[in-house]
Amino acid sequence: MEFSSMETERLRLIEINQEHKQKIFEIFSKEEVTRYYGIEPFQKIEQAEKMIDSFQKHIQENRAVRWGIVPKDTEELAGTIGLNNLQIWNKRAEIGFDMHPDFWRMGYTSEAVKKILEYSFQQLNLKRVGAITYPENKASNQLLDKLGFQKEGLLRSYINLPEYSQDTCIYSFLKEEWEQR
Template structure:
């Protein structure tokens, strides 16, 4: 069972270069800049956030998920410059079966520098060691080579390929499903510090 202690006090995490903190409504301009960027959204298969108001509503929904114990949404901050890099979420959390889906985005200028891998290492260590998760699932567009590459690098295995199971923007799209079990994940020696 998932340890619900972490839904009473938000689990802020820290790694070598990153601070992973609670996403706030004041982050809406940063979220909007990411989720309106065509390079980021090309394979996201979700609505572009063309206004800050849309991003505020998006964040409010994520904060509500945390209050309802169904999701945790982190802002990824580069510590040395206090720069907002991106976000990472656990969502559709299944407490009985100790599993969750994951989602993530980052600004293109930070791609290829190992930031998302560092964030994932910290969050997965927390998820498996503290939150008591057993299984993580990722659902990606088959064209998203960058996402597939980081998932496989982190140890995820492809579980399924669903043909035309997702309707978006007037088309039926395919999906690839990846999963990571706690037993698959090699605990990193450079664990993130859990701030209290």
Template sequence: MDFPDLETDRLYLIQLSEPHVEDFFDILSRDDVTKYYGTDPLNSRDEALEIIHMFQEAYDKQIGIMWSIMLKESNKFIGSGGISNIFLKGKRADIGFDLHPDYWGSGYAMEACREILNYSFGNLELYRIGAQVYPNNHGSRKLLKRLGFSEEGLLRSYFYQRNQFHDALTLSLLKDDWA
């Protein structure tokens, strides 16, 4: 099965793969990015490569799709985004994304997420997309709400990061709301 490359006005969304390991590591080793990521910052390129392989395996098993977010104008890797926990029979999945801080506030995350949602609801025929975010992650919460996500509730001690548990706010978007 060929990986579904996507395209927006300013971005290419292509499969996250080994050639992206340096940039992927650069993003996920940063405290400002991983502060609300749900995992500790990466310490090595080997860890980044292991995650990339995990995403490739998830795609092969049809339980996840992770795209590299690339600028069209320069073909520069600026982040990643995708869906995980895909349950095709149940018509649901979760969305997640990360972006290098140099590109925060540029609208790239919104643009990438819109295309991922279009693909998820259209091509995969999913009905529900969920998201879990730290309550203090105001940027991601604002983005998800602008996309039409609704807050559903608090998941107590959902994330374990930096040797402590953290609550997560769960949000969802239904296909009917997207259409």
């Protein structure tokens, strides 16, 4: 798959490369960001470098695609958004996103999700975009509800961490629902 940069009214969705490693480190070293991500906060810049390498590898393998979220007024990497578990042949993927706390509650995530849904259904011709969230992640769950995702249920012990198993909520948005909006 070839990477496509995109724009919305207030955002640029860009390819993430090693030039962004400091910003990725700043985002993922915050406990309030990683709390619902299934990872521990980053301690070393090398963790950001490895994450960026995995973003690029997954694009090359057509398994996932991740964009950097850059508000046009700041030109600063504020977060990331992407399609995980991308299965072009099955016409499905799962959307995931994260944002530095300095950019929370500005509507950027909502704007980026809408653009990725448009790309998913119009460019990739996906039939389904899912989302996996922790039940206690109220902000993400409310965002998905507001955007029209349907909550399908609870996946018990879906994420297994060293100390415990984590239940998750499963949401979906279907292409025909997108077309009816």
